[in-house]
Amino acid sequence: MAKQKDTPKKILDSRIMRVADxxxxxxxxxxxxxxxxxxxxxxxxxxxxxxxxxGTNFTFESLLKILDAHKMTLNEFFEDIE
Structure with a gap:
């Protein structure tokens, strides 16, 4: 049997993780x-x-749906994300 290689985990950009968090x-x-x-x-x-x-890729349309649910603008959402 062939030995299975470990697939390296993709390291996500810290900016993406701040949005996800x-x-x-x-x-x-x-x-x-x-x-x-x-x-x-x-x-x-x-x-x-x-x-x-x-933190996986998503569309802006999806983000806007979520911001609408929170009654939040893009400016409000990103104001504390550097």
Whole structure:
């Protein structure tokens, strides 16, 4: 049998992780302990929302849906993200 190679984990850009962390923090502050319940409540794909909180690529359209759910502008969202 051939030995399986370990696939290296992709290291995410720290800026992406700051955006992902903020999305999670906003959801929790809104009272949602479950990302699934938040996504369902606001008509966002559960998988897409989960990916966003984990820092994988997503569309601006998806981000805007989430900001609409939080009644937040782009400026407000990014004001404390360097």
């Amino acid at each position: 903020k999305l999670e923090r906003l959801r929790i502050e809104k009272g949602f302990t479950s990302y699934e319940n938040f996504a369902i409540e606001y008509g966002i794909s559960r998988m897409q929302y989960w990916r966003m909180e984990k």
